[in-house]
Amino acid sequence: MTGQPERLDHFMARANAAYYAGRDPFADFITSPEISQMFGELLGAWVAVVWGQLGRPAPFVLAEAGPGGGTLMADALRLLRHVAPACHAAAQVHLIETSPRLRACQNAALKAATPNPVNWHDGLASLPQGPLVLLANEFVDALPIRQFVRHGQGWAERFVQAGRFVEQAAVLPPTHPALARPVPDGSVLETCQPALDFVHALAARLQHGRGAALLIDYGYDAPAWGDSLQALRAGRPVDPLRDPGTADLTAHVDFASMAQAAGSVDVWGSVKQGDFLAALGLGARAQQLARAVPAQAQDIRAAARRLAAPEQMGRLFRVLGLSVGVAGLLPGFAQLRAT
Numbered sequence: 001m002t003g004q005p006e007r008l009d010h011f012m013a014r015a016n017a018a019y020y021a022g023r024d025p026f027a028d029f030i031t032s033p034e035i036s037q038m039f040g041e042l043l044g045a046w047v048a049v050v051w052g053q054l055g056r057p058a059p060f061v062l063a064e065a066g067p068g069g070g071t072l073m074a075d076a077l078r079l080l081r082h083v084a085p086a087c088h089a090a091a092q093v094h095l096i097e098t099s100p101r102l103r104a105c106q107n108a109a110l111k112a113a114t115p116n117p118v119n120w121h122d123g124l125a126s127l128p129q130g131p132l133v134l135l136a137n138e139f140v141d142a143l144p145i146r147q148f149v150r151h152g153q154g155w156a157e158r159f160v161q162a163g164r165f166v167e168q169a170a171v172l173p174p175t176h177p178a179l180a181r182p183v184p185d186g187s188v189l190e191t192c193q194p195a196l197d198f199v200h201a202l203a204a205r206l207q208h209g210r211g212a213a214l215l216i217d218y219g220y221d222a223p224a225w226g227d228s229l230q231a232l233r234a235g236r237p238v239d240p241l242r243d244p245g246t247a248d249l250t251a252h253v254d255f256a257s258m259a260q261a262a263g264s265v266d267v268w269g270s271v272k273q274g275d276f277l278a279a280l281g282l283g284a285r286a287q288q289l290a291r292a293v294p295a296q297a298q299d300i301r302a303a304a305r306r307l308a309a310p311e312q313m314g315r316l317f318r319v320l321g322l323s324v325g326v327a328g329l330l331p332g333f334a335q336l337r338a339t
Contacts, residue, residue: 274314
């Protein structure tokens with residue numbers, strides 16, 4: 001084999017940076033906002049209710065992490081403009097996005113969606129102070145992971161070399177999460193420190209200025225193991241270790257670990273996406289749209305099923321909520337609250 005072994009998280013970060021800088025991700029995969037306008041509209045309604053629970057602050061920071069083509073935020077803002085104009089006027093839109101290519105797409109999608117300027121950031125730290133409502137759909141799954149393999153009482157870490165995995169012995173500190181799970185011999189355990197760091201920083205930001213956040217992604221809410229690294233190109237799975245930069249690399253999200261990383265803020269869920277969207281009124285909105293556009297009724301109902309049906313996105317995708325200073329229950333979570 002040629003070249004030096006590269007730790008998996010370094011490989012993944014490098015590959016995704018090249019991918020989002022040079023390729024059109026919307027040719028390779030579709031996310032919930034592109035499936036149906038209902039997704040962004042329901043999240044816009046969620047924003048309006050949370051804004052009221054925060055005491056209707058004006059202005060407030062309405063942020064999105066990993067906003068893709070800007071579709072989710074555009075749909076949410078359209079809903080706010082029609083049903084909650086005061087919230088729409090108070091929203092200062094801030095997007096966490098590092099790709100110049102995607103920033104251009106987002107600017108085109110949002111230039112007429114809000115009366116206030118849209119602002120871009122490389123990370124969470126530069127968001128302005130004040131009340132914050134943050135949305136993050138399929139953001140965490142692209143953050144780089146590490147993989148460890150149990151061998152008897154010891155561990156090895158996976159590296160990438162010449163398009164394949166190689167292993168190097170790993171000495172883990174006593175507090176490492178790998179040591180707290182009953183991983184079978186020969187099985188893979190994934191960890192994602194950037195996800196934990198993001199949630200920890202987000203929780204600190206909410207504690208400082210109050211607000212709420214939604215993290216929506218595919219993953220699991222109980223201790224798990226296994227190799228979930230995957231790559232998509234033109235909608236089809238491909239080898240994630242081949243041709244870095246030509247496919248989107250993602251992995252399943254560990255919601256339980258993120259909830260723990262949130263610390264002392266109010267933590268809601270995680271819950272299944274299907275249950276969450278149903279609680280926000282997906283069924284009623286689908287019926288309303290189907291009546292308004294009868295020629296598209298079948299497509300509208302099919303999109304709603306794709307978003308919420310257990311055998312489609314409704315079970316695999318999950319929703320985690322964080323809040324500080326929100327009066328009452330966070331919308332969509334009913335009595336499902338973890339502390």
